[in-house]
Amino acid sequence: MVKKLLAIVLILVLPPLTFYGWFETSARSIVRERSLDPQFGNSIKHALASSYLYSGLRFIGVPGSVSEAAVIRAGLLNEFAELYVKRGKPDTTAEIMKDLHNNMVGVSLAKWLEESGTAARDDMLVALGDRGLLVLSDNDLDVTETLAVDGSADYAFAADWFAARRAEIDRGVGMALVGLSATPPIRAR
Secondary structure, rough: HHHHHHHHHHHHHHHHHHHHHHHHHHHHHHHHHHHOOHHHHHHHHHHHHHHHHHHHHHHOOOHHHHHHHHHHHHHHHHHHHHHHOOOOOOOHHHHHHHHHHHHHHHHHHHHHHHHHHHOHHHHHHHHHHHOOOOOOOOOHHHOOOOOOOOOOOOOOHHHHHHHHHHHHHHHHHHHHHHHHHHHHOOOOO
């Protein structure tokens, strides 16, 4: 009985830990190799995970709208789960909003790459971060509503905030990517 329970726990826990561990390592590598502000790390991790998940679903033939919805739901589920399993300092409402925003940036980038296929995903994420479209800090959010000052997390508020801004984020990233792809690369002198 104990062995079966342990096997079930490993089957349910190990794949997500491996999935997020790989993106954590990748994000840290990007930050280190490019000497970026450490705040890029978490933002790139969320955008990379959602971007690759979307691309993976599309690769196996899942329609775009279904892939996007699945990735968005996975991001929402991840943020909800973190409320209960994250050790140390739990995410605030603003941190959840930031993570959801960056998940959408990753999906938008994956959709753009599927159509254009001309740029490196990592390079484009860094460029989006440089332009303020990848949110590096929860202080960088455009929030008109008053968030709890005690640092508590209101998941429902964050999810509603994201739902109201999802299309706007997608449009903004799409426009930025069109502009970035039209900019000639900078050559060393």
